[in-house]
Amino acid sequence: xxxxxxxxxxxxxRETHETLLAKCQMAARRIALGPIARELPARWRAAxxxxxGSYWPRxxxxxxxxxxxxxxxxxxxxxxxxxxxxxxxRIGDSRVYVAEAHGWIExxxxxxxxIVNRYRRHIVVAARDGYIQVTRWSPIAxxxxxxxxx
Numbered sequence: 171x172x173x174x175x176x177x178x179x180x181x182x183x184r185e186t187h188e189t190l191l192a193k194c195q196m197a198a199r200r201i202a203l204g205p206i207a208r209e210l211p212a213r214w215r216a217a218x219x220x221x222x223g224s225y226w227p228r229x230x231x232x233x234x235x236x237x238x239x240x241x242x243x244x245x246x247x248x249x250x251x252x253x254x255x256x257x258x259x260r261i262g263d264s265r266v267y268v269a270e271a272h273g274w275i276e277x278x279x280x281x282x283x284x285i286v287n288r289y290r291r292h293i294v295v296a297a298r299d300g301y302i303q304v305t306r307w308s309p310i311a312x313x314x315x316x317x318x319x320x
């Protein structure tokens with residue numbers, strides 16, 4: 171597929187699914203209202219090949235599942251990557267869908283995956299090197315919730 175109008179933008183080390191999506195949408199708007207609107211025929215004639223690319227397989231539940239045996243940064247990176255698409259976590263005896271979590275590194279003696287604190291709907295779970303506080307979650311996946319008003 172030829173590239174008609176590249177519009178690179180910076181990404182941050184702690185980029186989230188939502189901030190990256192917003193940046194892509196804003197770039198698309200800039201392109202649609204700017205160069206593409208004015209110069210589409212000329213840009214199409216001067217399009218450059220993308221070259222070799224890579225294609226990733228569709229995400230599986232295993233890709234979305236949090237592993238509290240990993241470090242805090244690895245767990246939070248996965249949460250940021252999926253954002254409101256949600257990650258999956260085993261918390262206690264329940265499978266939950268996580269849209270938001272925070273965490274910190276702190277030495278402890280808890281087994282990773284152990285619930286160490288609950289307050290209202292916030293749940294703190296031990297990770298290998300600290301704690302993950304799950305702040306937005308549901309026992310029902312967002313994809314299955316359209317009929318429930320979640």
